[in-house]
Each structure stands twice: as structure tokens, then as C-alpha cells.
Amino acid sequence: MSNICVIGMGYVGLVTGVCFADLGNTVNCLDIDHSRIEKLKKGVMPIYEPGLEEVVERNVKAKRLFFTTNYAQALKDAEFAFIAVGTPSGVNGEADLQYVRDVAESIAEEINHPITIVNKSTVPVGTGDWVADIIRKKRGKNALRFHLVSNPEFLREGTAISDFMNPDRVVLGSLNREAVESVATLYQPLRAPILITDLRTAEMIKYASNAFLATRVSFINEIANICEELGADVREVADGMGLDKRIGRTFLDAGLGWGGSCFPKDVKALAHMAILHGTHPQLLQAVMEINHNQRRRVVMRLRQALGGKLVDKVIGVLGLSFKPNTDDIREAPALEVIHLLENEGAEVQAYDPQAMENVAKELPEVKLCKNPYQVAEGADALVLTTEWNEFKQLDFKRIYSLMRTPILMDSRNQWDGNALREIGFTYFGIGQGNQVNNNKRD
Numbered sequence: 001m002s003n004i005c006v007i008g009m010g011y012v013g014l015v016t017g018v019c020f021a022d023l024g025n026t027v028n029c030l031d032i033d034h035s036r037i038e039k040l041k042k043g044v045m046p047i048y049e050p051g052l053e054e055v056v057e058r059n060v061k062a063k064r065l066f067f068t069t070n071y072a073q074a075l076k077d078a079e080f081a082f083i084a085v086g087t088p089s090g091v092n093g094e095a096d097l098q099y100v101r102d103v104a105e106s107i108a109e110e111i112n113h114p115i116t117i118v119n120k121s122t123v124p125v126g127t128g129d130w131v132a133d134i135i136r137k138k139r140g141k142n143a144l145r146f147h148l149v150s151n152p153e154f155l156r157e158g159t160a161i162s163d164f165m166n167p168d169r170v171v172l173g174s175l176n177r178e179a180v181e182s183v184a185t186l187y188q189p190l191r192a193p194i195l196i197t198d199l200r201t202a203e204m205i206k207y208a209s210n211a212f213l214a215t216r217v218s219f220i221n222e223i224a225n226i227c228e229e230l231g232a233d234v235r236e237v238a239d240g241m242g243l244d245k246r247i248g249r250t251f252l253d254a255g256l257g258w259g260g261s262c263f264p265k266d267v268k269a270l271a272h273m274a275i276l277h278g279t280h281p282q283l284l285q286a287v288m289e290i291n292h293n294q295r296r297r298v299v300m301r302l303r304q305a306l307g308g309k310l311v312d313k314v315i316g317v318l319g320l321s322f323k324p325n326t327d328d329i330r331e332a333p334a335l336e337v338i339h340l341l342e343n344e345g346a347e348v349q350a351y352d353p354q355a356m357e358n359v360a361k362e363l364p365e366v367k368l369c370k371n372p373y374q375v376a377e378g379a380d381a382l383v384l385t386t387e388w389n390e391f392k393q394l395d396f397k398r399i400y401s402l403m404r405t406p407i408l409m410d411s412r413n414q415w416d417g418n419a420l421r422e423i424g425f426t427y428f429g430i431g432q433g434n435q436v437n438n439n440k441r442d
């Protein structure tokens with residue numbers, strides 16, 4: 001069993017630390033945010049992530065998992081230091097590396113024994129070498145024996161623990177065989193394929209993976225828009241494509257497009273890197289553009305359905321987090337839709353099972369409701385923006401009786417349009433061209 005320090009208690013760092021502790025290692029989790037660490041010490045999770053609290057509690061009790069803000073304490077006996085700090089978007093879309101630099105400098109200041117530094121933060125290709133340089137410079141003549149390994153993380157919010165414990169692959173990038181093998185032993189219990197590459201290739205695998213998944217979603221959204229015009233149904237198109245083993249069905253759900261703390265930032269950063277090095281990332285640019293248009297298109301369709309204007313219309317919004325099972329509202333499609341609606345003079349009332357606290361801070365003008373029925377009350381249209389389970393089987397007859405105008409915009413394709421039309425609703429899905437034509441026929 002190993003002694004591990006994980007630096008940065010965001011999604012990736014916290015889940016990594018907690019899961020390594022659960023595998024039997026001693027893990028010191030560090031963050032410079034005192035209030036976050038104090039809360040974690042009391043068992044209060046800084047994020048909503050199913051299953052996380054139990055695993056934290058179990059490992060704290062077993063004295064394998066510790067939280068601290070003190071570098072010296074966290075690194076004292078560490079064989080591995082995992083860097084898992086944020087790399088937010090800078091002004092031009094580039095990844096901002098100030099937190100990675102701070103960590104590199106702190107490691108250089110605090111350690112006096114050989115160590116393997118493992119980078120899990122999503123960083124521009126070449127950052128591994130840059131981090132190594134920072135440490136070497138900072139140490140000067142008092143050289144530190146260390147190796148750097150890139151170990152990109154592929155876990156998703158909402159299923160983070162099981163993604164960590166059951167990865168499709170573990171990617172390790174380093175030119176030092178011994179260092180890579182020592183990190184590989186940490187992952188051995190997970191029995192996943194381990195791919196060993198050089199540092200820069202591992203860093204690129206992370207960006208390419210996220211960009212490819214975002215591309216699939218934008219691709220199906222573009223097909224959805226064409227389906228709407230041509231009278232086809234994108235859900236069945238995706239099923240038909242997905243049965244081809246070369247294509248597969250995942251990440252082909254048309255909707256409001258991708259959001260969250262990763263895809264938007266990473267696609268932007270990859271495009272920025274490409275431009276900086278003289279290549280033209282046309283595909284990535286189109287992928288981003290399609291994604292923004294998806295939100296605008298939903299608002300345009302609502303405007304059309306409501307007689308050409310949204311001024312003083314009351315729009316109910318179901319779901320605020322960027323996807324179900326998380327309270328994360330970073331780059332959430334729902335928030336962009338709300339902004340667009342408000343810009344056109346609409347009033348928004350909304351509900352989300354987990355993200356209301358975060359939204360109250362960011363969008364204080366939005367009326368937050370207690371449940372989906374309150375959202376429907378007096379609404380001129382209801383938009384499904386995040387496909388939480390609790391929105392899947394609502395009492396639509398009750399909703400019909402509560403709304404001022406019975407218009408449903410199912411922008412995650414979760415509801416049965418035909419059944420809803422029978423109740424009396426005007427129903428719109430995404431890429432359901434066959435149903436759009438039915439609407440026209442009605």
C-alpha cells in the first residue's frame with residue numbers, strides 16, 4: 001500500500017483521493033481553500049456526487065483518508081503527489097495554468113525526498129515538461145529526485161466513483177519506465193487496460209477524447225436539425241447508426257448540447273493550441289458553433305410557438321444543472337437558455353433537484369420553484385432542459401390544467417409527444433421532424 005498526496009479538492013482530486021484510500025492506500029488530500037477542507041473534515045461534501053459521502057466517511061473512519069491545507073504535512077511521507085487543480089479558460093480560451101504553477105512551486109519548496117509527481121489536471125500538451133522545469137529551477141543546486149507522469153482522468157460527474165473504479169483504460173505518460181510502473185501498480189486492483197505513452201501523447205489523449213465526445217454530440221445535433229426540416233426522427237436515426245459496432249450508440253443523444261466544466265473548456269483550449277501552432281481547427285470551431293446554436297434554436301422555436309415575441313411570457317424551466325445527477329451549473333445549457341429568454345423580456349421560473357442553491361447565487365432574478373408543478377403554474381411554455389429522472393413521468397394532466405398556454409418544449413427528447421398531444425399540449429422535441437410535420441398537419 002502506498003502513501004499518496006492529492007492536491008486540489010475539486011471533482012477529480014476529491015474522487016481520486018477518496019477512491020485510492022478505498023483501495024487501501026493512505027491518502028492526504030490537500031486544498032488551499034480552508035473552508036472546503038474544514039467542511040470535508042466534518043463530512044460535508046463540497047459537491048453533490050452520488051455515493052461520495054459514504055466512501056469518504058468509511059475511509060476517514062479507517063484512518064486512511066486525511067484532509068489538510070498544509071503542504072508540509074500532506075507531502076511528508078508521500079511517494080506520489082497527484083496534481084488535480086483546476087485549469088480554467090483564460091481570456092482567449094487557453095487553459096489558465098496559474099494553479100498548476102503554484103502547486104509545482106509548493107512541491108519544490110516542501111519536499112526533500114524522492115517522489116513521483118502525477119498530473120491529473122487537464123493541461124495543454126507540453127505542460128508536464130514545463131512543470132518539471134519549474135521544479136528544477138526552483139530547487140537550483142539543491143536538486144530534487146522526482147519523475148513526472150501524466151495520468152489524465154476520464155471520470156464523469158454524476159458517476160464519478162464508479163467511473164474511477166471501473167475505467168475503460170488508464171493512460172500513463174512518461175519516458176521513465178520505473179515511474180510509470182510504480183503509478184501502474186496503484187491502478188492494478190482496477191484490472192483495466194493500461195496504456196503507456198510519452199508525456200505529451202498522454203496529455204493529448206485527454207483533449208482528443210473530450211473533443212471527440214463533444215463532436216459526436218454536435219454531430220447528432222446537426223443531424224437533428226436536418227431531421228426537423230426533412231421529416232425524420234433523430235432518435236431512431238441515432239439508434240440505427242448506433243447498432244453499427246463501428247459507431248456505437250453513446251453520445252448520440254440530440255438535445256441542448258454539451259455543457260459542464262470540461263467539454264466547453266477543453267474544446268476551446270484544444271482549438272487555441274491548434275491556432276497557436278499554426279493549424280486550422282475548423283472541425284473544433286464548427287463543433288463549438290453548433291453547440292451554441294442548439295440553445296438559440298430552442299429559444300427561436302419557443303418564440304415562434306408564442307406568436308413571435310417572448311416579452312412578458314412566463315417560461316417554466318425544468319432542470320438547471322448541466323446534466324442530471326450533479327449540482328454543477330458551469331456552462332449549463334439551461335442557464336444559457338434562461339439568459340436568452342430573459343434578454344427577450346420573458347420571465348423565467350425554474351426548478352432543479354440539486355442545483356437551486358448554485359443558481360440562486362448566479363441568477364438571483366430567476367424565480368425558483370419547489371417542484372415541477374409550481375414551475376408549470378401560469379406558464380406560457382414549459383422547457384425540459386436537464387433530463388433528471390424525476391421529470392420523466394410527470395402528471396401531465398395536472399400540468400396541462402396549471403399552464404396558461406399548454407406548450408411543451410422537450411429539449412432532451414424524454415417525453416412521449418403523441419401521448420402529450422392527446423392531452424392537448426403543443427409538443428416540440430429535438431430532431432423529431434416526423435412530429436413537427438404532425439404538428440403542421442394538426
Ligand code: UGA
Pocket residue numbers: 122153154155156157158210213217250251252253254255256257258259260261262263322323
Ligand atoms: C466529461 C467526459 O465524459 C469525461 O470522460 C471527462 O473525464 C470529463 O468530461 C472531464 O474532462 O473531466 P462530464 O463533463 O462529467 O464528463 O459530462 P458528460 O457525461 O461527458 O456530458 C457532457 C455534456 O454532454 C453534458 O452536458 C451532457 O448533457 C451532454 N451530452 C452527452 C449530450 O448532450 N448528449 C449525449 O448523448 C451525451
